[in-house]
Amino acid sequence: MRLIASDIDGTILGHDGKISSRTLEAFQAAAEAGIGIVFVTGRPPRWLDPIREQVGHTGTVICSNGAVTYSLESESVVASHLLPWETVSHVRDIISGLAPEPRFALESLDGFHVEPGFLGAEQPPSLAGLEPEQLTPAMAGGGIIKMLAVLHTGNADDFLDLVRPKVGGLISVTHSAPTLALLEMGPLGVNKAVTLAEYAASKGIAAADVVAFGDMPNDIEMLGWAGAGYAMASGHPDALAAAALTAPRFEDDGVAQVIEARLAALRLA
Template sequence: MIASDLDGTLLRNDGTLSPRTLRALRTAEDAGTEIVIVTARPPRFVDRLAEAAGLVGTAVCSNGALVYDIAARTVVSSRVLPLTTARRVATALAAAVPEVGFALETGNQVLYEPAYRLRMSEDVGAELPVPTLADLWLTEAPVTKLLVWSDRLDADTLLAAARPGAGDEVQLTHSGGRGLLEISAPGVTKAGTLEMLCAARGIDATEVIAFGDMPNDLTVLTWAGTGYAMANAHPAVLAAVAAHTATNEEDGVADVIERLFAGQVRPAAAV
């Protein structure tokens, strides 16, 4: 299995999948290797990418909260964040880190309160404002992530500031978004969900090659038998992962796959 993050990893900076990378993925699939997308993105983003690039197969979305069948456009399994937990954690974080805004990701929509002023072009049509923070907790939709945004703190600083207030009730991480913290149900990680997926398929961790660039990818990169950090990766990822490849702009994932299927790449421990 090849497990790859999307933004900053498989995709170029303009959000596209290069022809070279697409050819490399097809080569791996033709050789019997399963390609699994492992991303912080929701299914709706994967749908748009699938339409543009013809991707099929399985995606682990929302940092592990959802397993998604790309071709069928169906959520196969989910691990949601209880709304009561999201509210308790948001209350604690608002006290610990003033002037932050909150939003709820449901997989289909982003519900946001007035202080959450982050707008993403790819979410146009999926964003739903609510009048007050209190109204955010009235949703009946299943919540995959609580999003916390600050216009004055970078993601690393925000994560460090939020961790004491969140306690062990949730899983905190970030994927590099400016001042954006992503919070899932406790124990929900990309690696945890990928491990369950592999177990169902009879695939051992040693048979998995993973690619990523941000802190939310670290669980996968360190769990997989071979993990590659992109050259453009977050400093913490570059420091923690021994094997590196070229940047996403230089088709680093394709570079490894091409050499792998030419018999030129050995496991990371031997590189």
């Protein structure tokens, strides 16, 4: 074990925005043992405060399902994969013909843009004050890193099953929302595993030496690539089916339990 790659939401971070003290101590122990730590998330760079403030992480975070590699130390984008407007527009047209009243948003390197109706009746506190706007080609100038589509009825699994066969050759499509029919789409061929593999290679670390944790469909490729890919027992059935290993539930500090056991095994080796 030379590198730990962990998802954030539902894996180490709860709905209350907190990371448990046991998990924080496990990451600290791993770092003190000389093991690298990288967080791999669907979150954009603007939404990394829990990692910065609670973990004290100042290294690399792979964001937006692999579309962005971000340095917390310099607060800057190290690398990015972008979506051209032509792809965004084409995919939007296809989805609009498949589902009733989908609403769209774009995550770019310079902001978050939502069209009217995307937020729904209950606006999340994290988006308080965000003004809806028309999505235009000019937004591509800011570097589009993620496209989102939401239905305010149904669930994400059914929405994904409907959309993926029609747009999978144009764009990467996945989801990580447990209770909302929200799809996350990025550059074709880009996912958490692709960018994590690039990052590990830059450090001279092979897949066999990477321990990864995740809980949702957007983690599937990463869990399959890592030498030890753990799906959380509390995670999505598709993530559990795809992973070779299972960590205890998030509520039981599953990531911490695995890290503690692996560090103990290293000390005995």
